[in-house]
Amino acid sequence: MEVEVKFRVSFDDMKGKIEDLGAEFKGEELQEDLYFSLPHPELLRVRWIRNLGRAYITYKYIQDPGKNEEFDELEVEVSDFKTAVEILRRLGFKEDVLVKKRRLVYKLGDVTFELSDVEGLGSFLDIEILSDDVVYAKERIWEVAKRLGLAEKDVEPRLYQELLKEK
Template identity: 35%
Template sequence: MLEIELKVRVDALDPLRKNLLARHAEFTGKQHEHDIYYNAPHRDFGTTDEALRVRYTDGPALVTYKGKKIPELNLKAREELNTCVESGEVFETILNRLGFTKTAEVNKWRENYRLGNASFALDTVEGLGTFAEIEIMAENNGEAATAEIMKLAKELGIGGEPILASYLELLLSTR
């Protein structure tokens, strides 16, 4: 699957929350996400523009691989593969034994909404501030998803310069 995403820094989440609810977006929950990122022993993900993450929430741990960004779509677009694991701690031990190294941790508090085929996230990221994301998962037509995201952003008043960096990259750039 191809993840197409618009991420922008916002001053406040409340106006966006009100706009989403006024459009009858479905609130799908709020959660704390604790993400631990790893680097491979055989290649540097910072250089190859990949990411490997173990995400802890209230449920099972989620392991995510993110491929290299696809710049042609003018938004953040990349392959994303996810799988749940029974124990994130055991999976992290496996990674450590295989020579993977912990790169960084990202903590965020996320409100999730759904409107049609689009997902909306209102994020407060520790050490970075507040952000809004609109995401559509596409099989192969990234251009159509990009156009839909930009239309939704305009309708909801989500403006600002698109941020192509991940929260990990933004956090690492502050160090």
């Protein structure tokens, strides 16, 4: 299970705080996420990481719709973004939203920080843990979030693609 909480942040300010925490920088990714229309609470996405030349097909089932913090996730890397998109089109899936972002990834133990500047939406920090123990994961995420000065009021429960469609 992928457990994550998304916060609205100031990019440069949060970058400094994450680094001060001693988190290890894992890399920068220029991501283009193409979402296909799928009945709620399922998600289907093809991600292209432009600067690394890598692409992924990802299926997610949202376990807590509305809150959007618990995801059952299946992902495979694919050899070509455009061909993967075309196969899904041929199989009848319709393109919905394209989310473009610059993302910095950090790790601190079992916690992953994804600090993103999302085109048209601003900056966000996803704090993520892979664990089937949701209670533990949420506690650990909030423990780290508080050390970064984040609070409940900073949480953004909506998905990026929902935010883009609401604009």
